[in-house]
Amino acid sequence: MAEARIGQELPAPTMPEIAFAGRSNVGKSTLLNRLCQRRSLARTSRTPGCTRGVVLFHAALRDGTNFVIADLPGYGFADRSKAERDAWAGLIERYLRQRASLAGVVILVDSRRGIEPEEEQLISYLEHIHRPFMVAITKVDKLTRVERDRAIAAVRNRTRTPVIGVSGESGEGREEILRRIRGLVKFDPVPSQGDTDPGTSDRTPQSR
Ligand SMILES: Nc1nc2c(ncn2[C@@H]2O[C@H](COP(=O)(O)OP(=O)(O)O)[C@@H](O)[C@H]2O)c(=O)[nH]1
Ligand SMILES: [Mg+2]
Structure with missing residues (x-):
């Protein structure tokens, strides 16, 4: 497990990577723990x-x-x-553009909020750089079936990418997310040792 802070470098890519992005409190840590069947994979x-x-x-x-x-x-x-937000965008855009091992991105969207300007920007950016991505609509357990179908349909209107309703609480959507991740990972060869990744260097990352 490694962490790169803004201004630091990530470890060299060794296997296909799937990135998870979402606004704070969207339910990302809960979903990651659910996907891996762990209580404390992600804080x-x-x-x-x-x-x-x-x-x-x-x-x-x-x-x-x-x-x-x-x-x-x-x-x-x-x-x-603004400086902090620019630093975030700089780090993330560089990572998304340059990371050699990045096989795909999961954008988490809160089912009660829908796509807001930050998500719109991220979707447009990924479309622009042709990175495969999917959208996970989180916390669907909080919605009625009608509300939740409406939330999913709204995102499907924006993008042709897969849109999956998920709940880190109930586990709903877990299998579909994993199935799609498997598909992305399988067809994305691990970069060979000699490949250079401009997003990384040999510097030892800070580990926790
Ligand atoms: N009802 C419900 N609450 C959730 C779900 N996922 C996360 N939460 C709650 O939302 C809050 C933020 O969750 P967390 O996973 O820490 O979000 P993060 O900031 O995106 O990592 C916590 O209070 C969670 O209990 C979900 O699927 N359903
Ligand atoms: Mg978190």
């Missing part, structure tokens, strides 16, 4: 915004699929300074 917190770097975890599924989870720092803080 869950009621204090939003405590993670500011890209955190990498090794995920090994029961069927033998191995990949790296990149937990991207949460966004969506109106009270952060």
Whole structure:
């Protein structure tokens, strides 16, 4: 497990990576723990915004699929300074554009909020750089079936990418997310040792 803070470097890519992005409090840590069937893979917190770097975890599924989870720092803080928001965008855009091992991105969207300007920006950016991505609509257990179908349909109107309703609480959507991740990971060859990744260097990352 490694963490790169803004201005630091990530470890060299060794296996396909799936990045998870979403605003703080969207339910990312809860979903990551659910996907990996762990209680404490990712720190869950009621204090939003405590993670500011890209955190990498090794995920090994029961069927033998191995990949790296990149937990991207949460966004969506109106009270952060413009400099801080620019630093976030700089780190994330560089990571998304340059990370050689990045096989795909899961954008988490709160089912009660829908796509807001930050999500719109991220979707447009990923479309622009042709990175595969999917959208996970979180906390669907909080909605009635009608509300939840409406929330999913609204995102499907914006993008042709897969849109999956999920709940870290009930586990709903877990299998579909994992199935799609397997598909992305399988067809994305691990970069060979000699490949250079401009997003990384040999510097030892800070580990926790
Ligand atoms: N009802 C419900 N609450 C959730 C779900 N996922 C997360 N939460 C709650 O939302 C809050 C933020 O969750 P967390 O996973 O820490 O969000 P993160 O900031 O995106 O990592 C916590 O109070 C969680 O208990 C979910 O699927 N359903
Ligand atoms: Mg979290």
